[in-house]
Amino acid sequence: MMCDHLGTYSGASRYxxxxxxxxxxxxxxxxxxERQELGRVDYRPDPEVERARLAAGGAALGGPSAIALP
Ligand SMILES: [Zn+2]
Structure with a gap:
């Protein structure tokens, strides 16, 4: 059965x-x-940044360096 593409469309993103x-x-x-390309966005996940953010978050949550003494 051929599709005439006259029904509804959904948005999606392809990396x-x-x-x-x-x-x-x-x-x-x-x-x-795929019926239409709406646009393109520059997108490059940076594993190094993510790792640093996780490490910083972990320290803030439970590390001794996160405790502020008067
Ligand atoms: Zn179709």
Whole structure:
């Protein structure tokens, strides 16, 4: 059965790791075909930053260095 793509669409995002971009697209709800590209956003997750943030958060939660003495 051919889909005429005349039903409803849903927004979705596709991450392009090689390009470091997030593509925002419209997908046909009936068959899942990509119907339109709405735009692209530069997106590069930085594992180093995430790790540093986690370490800092952990220290603030329970580390002795987080206790402020008068
Ligand atoms: Zn369709």
């Amino acid at each position: 392009l790791r090689e390009a470091g971009e997030l593509r925002l697209v419209l997908l046909c709800d009936r068959c899942g075909a």
